[in-house]
Amino acid sequence: MGRLKVNKNPNLTIFLGIFILIMIVISCTFANAIAPFSPIEQNPVDRLKSPNLTHLMGTDQFGRDVFSRVLYGGRRTLVAALLATVVNTLLGTALGLIAGYYHGKLVDRIIMRIVDCLVAFPFIVLAMIITSLFGTGLVHLLIAIAIVWWIPFARLSRSVTLKYKEEPEILAAKVAGASDVIIMIRELLPRIFSPAFILATFKLGSLILSMSALSFFGLGAKPPTPEWGSMLSDSKAYFFQAPYLIIGICIFIFFTVLSLNLIGEGLRDKLDPFEIIEI
Amino acid sequence: MKILNSYSIKQLRFWLLLMIIGLILCLAGCTGQNSMVNDNTLEDTTNKNTELVLVEREISSNYDPNFYPGSNHYIKNGSAEALFKVDEQGVVQPSLAKGFERIDKHTWHILLRPEAKFWSGVKIDSEAVIASLERSRASNIRALPMLEGLTFTPLEEWRIKVDTERSNLFVPLNLSYMELCIINADKSHDSVETMDMSGMYKVVEFEPKKSMILEINDNYYGEKPNIERIIHEAISDQETRSLAVLSQRADIAMQISNESIAQLKMDENVILYSAPASNTGTIYLNLRKAKFEDIRVRQALAWGLDREELVLLGSEGLSTPTSTWLSSNPKYKDQRTKIYSHYDFDKAEDLLEAAGWVKRDDGMRYKDDNLLHIKLMTWGQDKALGETIQNQWSKLGISVEVQYGDYSLIMTAREEGEWDASIEAWTTFGDEYALLSTQFSPEGSGNYGGFNNSQINNMLEELKNAETEQRKVEIATQIDSLAAELAPSIYMYPRVETTAVNKRLKGFQVHFRQFENAINNQLRFE
Numbered sequence: 001m002g003r004l005k006v007n008k009n010p011n012l013t014i015f016l017g018i019f020i021l022i023m024i025v026i027s028c029t030f031a032n033a034i035a036p037f038s039p040i041e042q043n044p045v046d047r048l049k050s051p052n053l054t055h056l057m058g059t060d061q062f063g064r065d066v067f068s069r070v071l072y073g074g075r076r077t078l079v080a081a082l083l084a085t086v087v088n089t090l091l092g093t094a095l096g097l098i099a100g101y102y103h104g105k106l107v108d109r110i111i112m113r114i115v116d117c118l119v120a121f122p123f124i125v126l127a128m129i130i131t132s133l134f135g136t137g138l139v140h141l142l143i144a145i146a147i148v149w150w151i152p153f154a155r156l157s158r159s160v161t162l163k164y165k166e167e168p169e170i171l172a173a174k175v176a177g178a179s180d181v182i183i184m185i186r187e188l189l190p191r192i193f194s195p196a197f198i199l200a201t202f203k204l205g206s207l208i209l210s211m212s213a214l215s216f217f218g219l220g221a222k223p224p225t226p227e228w229g230s231m232l233s234d235s236k237a238y239f240f241q242a243p244y245l246i247i248g249i250c251i252f253i254f255f256t257v258l259s260l261n262l263i264g265e266g267l268r269d270k271l272d273p274f275e276i277i278e279i
Numbered sequence: 280m281k282i283l284n285s286y287s288i289k290q291l292r293f294w295l296l297l298m299i300i301g302l303i304l305c306l307a308g309c310t311g312q313n314s315m316v317n318d319n320t321l322e323d324t325t326n327k328n329t330e331l332v333l334v335e336r337e338i339s340s341n342y343d344p345n346f347y348p349g350s351n352h353y354i355k356n357g358s359a360e361a362l363f364k365v366d367e368q369g370v371v372q373p374s375l376a377k378g379f380e381r382i383d384k385h386t387w388h389i390l391l392r393p394e395a396k397f398w399s400g401v402k403i404d405s406e407a408v409i410a411s412l413e414r415s416r417a418s419n420i421r422a423l424p425m426l427e428g429l430t431f432t433p434l435e436e437w438r439i440k441v442d443t444e445r446s447n448l449f450v451p452l453n454l455s456y457m458e459l460c461i462i463n464a465d466k467s468h469d470s471v472e473t474m475d476m477s478g479m480y481k482v483v484e485f486e487p488k489k490s491m492i493l494e495i496n497d498n499y500y501g502e503k504p505n506i507e508r509i510i511h512e513a514i515s516d517q518e519t520r521s522l523a524v525l526s527q528r529a530d531i532a533m534q535i536s537n538e539s540i541a542q543l544k545m546d547e548n549v550i551l552y553s554a555p556a557s558n559t560g561t562i563y564l565n566l567r568k569a570k571f572e573d574i575r576v577r578q579a580l581a582w583g584l585d586r587e588e589l590v591l592l593g594s595e596g597l598s599t600p601t602s603t604w605l606s607s608n609p610k611y612k613d614q615r616t617k618i619y620s621h622y623d624f625d626k627a628e629d630l631l632e633a634a635g636w637v638k639r640d641d642g643m644r645y646k647d648d649n650l651l652h653i654k655l656m657t658w659g660q661d662k663a664l665g666e667t668i669q670n671q672w673s674k675l676g677i678s679v680e681v682q683y684g685d686y687s688l689i690m691t692a693r694e695e696g697e698w699d700a701s702i703e704a705w706t707t708f709g710d711e712y713a714l715l716s717t718q719f720s721p722e723g724s725g726n727y728g729g730f731n732n733s734q735i736n737n738m739l740e741e742l743k744n745a746e747t748e749q750r751k752v753e754i755a756t757q758i759d760s761l762a763a764e765l766a767p768s769i770y771m772y773p774r775v776e777t778t779a780v781n782k783r784l785k786g787f788q789v790h791f792r793q794f795e796n797a798i799n800n801q802l803r804f805e
Contacts, residue, residue: 042670044591061538061663062592062670223666223681234662237518237538254301 010269017262020255028074035068040224048242057248061238066231066248073226074252080138080227081211084145085204091146092153093196097184099154100161112158115151123148127214138221141214141229149207156199160192194271201264205257228253328804330508331784333797334523335533338513340488343468344460344476345419351457356511357504357798358478358493359460362389362408363451367790369557369609369708371451375403375461375477377437384446384746389454391437394500397463398474398481405433410464412454422458424713429453445712447746452710457795479504479800489513505786505803517660524549524779531787531797535777536660537595543779552789553597553777557708559607560593562655562668562700562769566728570651571699575634577766581619583627583675584668590772593664598772604718605759607773608707609791614756618763627675636676644676652678656692656701659683664702664771693727701727704774708792711755712742719762730767 027034036054043063051058057066099111127144134140164170165188173183211229214220221227228249235245333356337348344350344359353359362376373379375395380388395403409431415422428444441450453459462468463475471485479501480493493509512529514520521539524532525546535543535551543549564571564580571577586600599615601607606614636644636651644651653672657665665681672679684692692698705725707714716739717723721731735758742754763770776793786801 040670042592042667044588047592062666223662224669237536239518240542241538254298 010266012266013262014266014270017259017264017266020259021263024074024252024256024259025078028071028078031068031071031075035065035071037065037068039064039069039072039226048238050242051244051248058242058244060231060235060242060245066245069226069231070228070248070252073221073228073231073249074256076138076221076225077208077211077228078256080142081204081207084142084149084207084211085200087142087146088149088203089153089196089200092150092155093157093189093192095150096154096157096159097161097188097192100158101165101180101184101188103158103162103165111154115154118148118151121148123210124213138227141211141220144214145207145210149203149210152199152203153196156195157192160195161188164188164191198264198268198271201260201267205260205264208253208256208260328506330510331506331531331798331802331804332510332512332523332529333531333533334512334514334520334529335797336513336515336517336520338488338491338511339485342470342474342485342487343418344462345415345422345458345468347419347421347458350419350422350460351795352511353476353478354457354460354795355797356478356491356493356509357480357800358482358496359462359476360478361455361457361459362461363455365452365455365708365792367788369791371449371455374455376451376454379451382440385443387441387443387450388434389439389441389450391439392500393437395477396498396500397477398496398498399463399466400498401463401465401475403461403477404436405439407463408439408461409433411461412459414462414464415459419458422456425453425456425459445743447748447751449710456709457792480509480798502800504798504800509798521779524781527781530781530784532779533776533793533797535779537593537597537663537777540595540597540777548782550780550782550787551777552780552787552793553775554789554791554793555598555607555773556704556706556776556793557608557791558704558706558774559601559604560664560702560704560771560774561604562702562771563727564700564766564768565696565698566730566767567696568699570649570653571728573634574765575630576636576651577769578764579627579630579634579675580672580677581763581766581769582623582630583672584619584769584771585622585671586619586771587622588671589664589667592667593661594772594775597775597777600772601770603759603763604768604770605707605711605715605755606770610752611707611756611759614759614763617760624674631675638676642676643678650678651676652680652699654680654682654697654699656682656684656689656698658689658702661702703727711751712739715739715742715755715758715762719758719767726767728767730765732761732765732767735761735765 041064043059046055046059046063047061049055049059055065055067057070060066060069095111099108102108126147130140130144134143170183170187173187208228211220214229220230220233232246232249235242235249238245339349339352340346341349344353350359354361360375362374363371363379364374366372375392376389377392378390380390382388391403391405391408397403401407412426412431416426428448429450430442432440432442434440443450461477466475467473468475471482474482479496479499481496482491483494484492490513491511493511495503495507514523517534517536518539520529520532521535521543523529525543527548540551543551564577566572581602586602590596590598590600601615602619603614603617605611606617631644631651635646637646638644655665655668662683665683669679669681689701693701705718717725719726719730719732719735720739721729721736738754738758738761742751742758745751745754778793778797780787783804785803785805786799788796788799790796
């Protein structure tokens with residue numbers, strides 16, 4: 001067994017994560033001011049240029065500035081990931097709460113069987129089905145994500161509900177005549193909030209990576225709109241010829257995921273200080 | 280410093296270490312691009328001409344060549360032959376047949392080779408050839424158009440009479456079609472043991488859609504090949520195909536993607552062959568949509584395409600712009616810049632203005648408050664082309680949405696009419712009437728947009744009944760020019776087929792129909 005240590009000062013982890021994330025968010029938000037070129041304007045004369053002082057991350061196969069595209073693409077990617085995470089958190093938490101509160105009853109069984117089915121169904125295959133049925137595009141990408149990614153939130157929410165539903169204060173509220181909805185919203189939901197929030201920060205990072213993977217199937221922004229996943233997908237074909245196309249995007253994805261993981265880890269240590277972590 | 284306790288410092292170190300490792304890996308990826316392929320230089324040069332590995336996107340799916348995809352793969356790897364073949368210059372040459380004679384405008388004679396035999400040793404006489412052709416007629420829907428109106432009669436053991444419904448049909452060209460390889464019709468062709476064809480190689484092992492092993496056919500009538508064994512494999516992923524030839528695991532890799540060309544050019548062990556195919560990359564317009572009813576809109580789209588740039592970005596500069604449909608056929612190359620001779624942005628804008636599509640403050644064009652929007656469907660492998668067209672037409676103030684799809688998605692959209700424009704490339708080599716009527720007659724299977732023009736319909740009838748080759752060419756040229764002017768579709772450039780070949784392999788022949796020409800009896804390793 002390894003050494004066990006307690007993270008007594010999670011502030012630094014959170015601070016570092018937030019700092020990196022803010023830097024990325026600012027640079028993407030103010031892409032109009034920072035980006036030196038239009039993200040969609042083609043310039044065949046400058047195609048596939050290596051990184052230089054004019055084009056910091058080089059140019060792609062259409063002569064477009066990769067740095068500018070990464071900054072503009074970040075807006076869409078981050079907003080889409082955030083939106084998907086919020087939807088998944090709300091959906092998963094609500095369903096998990098209902099399933100946990102009515103544990104053993106029909107509604108619990110239905111929700112948990114849906115969860116089992118979706119867990120058993122390969123995510124990538126599901127994404128391919130959505131592509132073939134509805135076509136490509138960012139909205140369909142979000143649909144593919146929303147169908148599957150609420151599951152961890154539902155499971156977490158259900159287990160927390162099961163843990164607390166027999167607590168004396170919950171039983172007291174029942175005796176006092178509080179309705180199920182009131183108990184769920186006022187008594188149980190606040191207890192789910194912290195773990196769900198922490199889980200969301202972790203999942204946000206994974207979500208960005210998944211979105212990148214799904215863009216390989218065309219489930220991303222439509223051309224010429226830049227988006228990290230589809231940019232990564234398009235660069236794949238030029239990996240040997242122009243590896244810098246991939247590296248530029250990967251650096252941004254890497255630091256975004258890193259920052260979110262640092263925030264999530266710090267929050268977990270801060271909100272649940274008795275957690276023992278193994279290094 | 281209170282914050283930076285020992286745990287935090289260690290955690291920071293951990294993350295820093297992780298970042299440094301990541302950066303090192305990235306840098307290694309950038310600089311070591313050729314290391315993986317050059318480490319594997321061939322040491323086994325003693326086994327010359329023993330084995331050749333041919334890889335491509337797909338191989339035959341069935342033991343029976345009449346099932347698609349089948350016949351052209353067997354012809355390509357040297358295990359089957361049609362009666363005739365088209366050479367690199369586009370001239371029809373004898374293959375399994377010894378020759379042909381034109382008796383009159385409705386009658387031809389095909390002369391066979393008495394020495395020709397199937398793999399099994401069974402002679403390939405008139406009866407056997409006719410049986411094979413009739414088997415294709417009965418079971419191969421793709422072969423049907425080439426056999427339509429042809430009646431075969433055995434005259435002698437080695438001579439076949441062919442009667443044609445249409446006058447002046449060049450029968451040998453039809454019989455050179457890749458779906459018409461000659462096989463022993465008495466065999467069932469449902470396993471390697473029951474396959475019986477006529478090529479210089481015979482199949483000894485075969486896993487449909489995956490791989491095939493071929494060895495020299497001792498009964499072959501012609502010059503025996505130098506290489507003893509061919510391994511024909513399917514590698515669907517284009518990058519893996521490129522890597523196969525870079526690592527010298529494969530000797531010939533076909534259907535090389537444009538993106539891989541630069542990488543392959545850098546490798547000294549590989550030679551690239553690119554042959555502009557006789558097909559025309561075409562943007563088909565859905566003429567049932569109101570926005571395309573006005574000829575000026577269609578012509579504006581044609582003038583508003585910078586074909587030089589399309590060639591550069593869509594095919595890595597390996598092709599040549601064409602502005603009419605037939606001009607990718609070497610016989611009609613003078614047509615290439617006859618109609619839309621250059622990129623004319625101003626003319627395109629003027630035509631759109633004249634058609635009532637006016638630019639507004641947002642830079643987009645509207646007519647009666649309707650935005651000029653085009654949904655362009657194309658194939659996954661044409662992403663660069665799709666985006667380039669989108670960029671060029673967007674400059675004209677047209678809203679262009681590019682949708683990439685596979686065959687079923689595009690076909691479904693066409694059937695339901697849910698498309699504005701779609702890209703496809705049909706072959707332009709063959710009988711002019713058959714080709715042009717496919718594209719421009721109202722019933723033509725390649726007339727996706729529903730084009731119907733009485734003048735062209737009359738000219739097609741005239742072409743059908745043309746008495747001489749010269750007259751045929753004249754009428755075909757007129758139809759081609761008129762169709763380009765009317766712009767039911769927009770023509771861009773011939774799609775290029777690039778093949779990567781091991782430098783040690785000599786005798787590879789570049790062909791505009793490379794899809795049926797890869798293995799020949801002159802191939803040898805040095």
